[in-house]
Amino acid sequence: MSSDFKHQLSEQFARVGKALSNPNRLELLEYLAQGERSVEALAQVSGLSVANASQHLQQLRRAGLVTTRKEGLYVYYQAAGDEVVELLEALRRVGERNLAEVEQLIRSNLATKDRMDPLAAEELLERAQEGDVTVLDVRPAEEYEDGHLPGAANVPLQELGERLEGLPKDQEVVAYCRGPYCVLAYEAVARLREQGYQARRLEYGFPEWKAEGHPVEEGPEGDSDSEGEV
Structure with missing residues (x-):
């Protein structure tokens, strides 16, 4: 029973990891960390089509990373709390410390600027x-x-x-x-x-x-x- 419960719990946590496994969704979360946005606004700033942005946002919503509200014909999204920002920050730190590719990208693109x-x-x-x-x-x-x-x-x-x-x-x-x-x-x-x-x-x-x-x-x-x- 205990082992089955733990496995089921891990499956649910893995949904969050799966939702974060796409670079477009990570960028959408970064934009939503600034404040509430409509699908159309997110599509414009991210360079995605409205349909594609909507699909990514639905996956983020199902994983509990964003919340929605409807106003007229428009649907607005926002990050589901500061914990989402903290999660993105933790992901960034792990990548910086453990992926040589991340260090190289930062060094070649940002360190040269400042x-x-x-x-x-x-x-x-x-x-x-x-x-x-x-x-x-x-x-x-x-x-x-x-x-x-x-x-x-x-x-x-x-x-x-x-x-x-x-x-x-x-x-x-x-x-x-x-x-x-x-x-x-x-x-x-x-x-x-x-x-x-x-x-x-x-x-x-x-x-x-x-x-x-x-x-x-x-x-x-x-x-x-x-x-x-x-």
């Missing part, structure tokens, strides 16, 4: 409280509005060039985006440094920041619903 150590969350919290750092959220506006670091300015990467004049050069600028491998922050830091700014990136992205219980705000710039102060 050889400086990223800023740890605790250090950013301390420096933001002292007012000696400017924080940039370089994600699209809809992701920023779903949640962002308190006091962060939303400057999507494609708008960075035209908004440089509004950034102070007398303090360090810290950029963040969707996660530790999100190239938006890497590109933002590179462009800022080319223009003479002191710039670094946060060690990870907004989903990890929120999952660790750090303060967040919601809403557009100037109209934030704060859940705490940095």
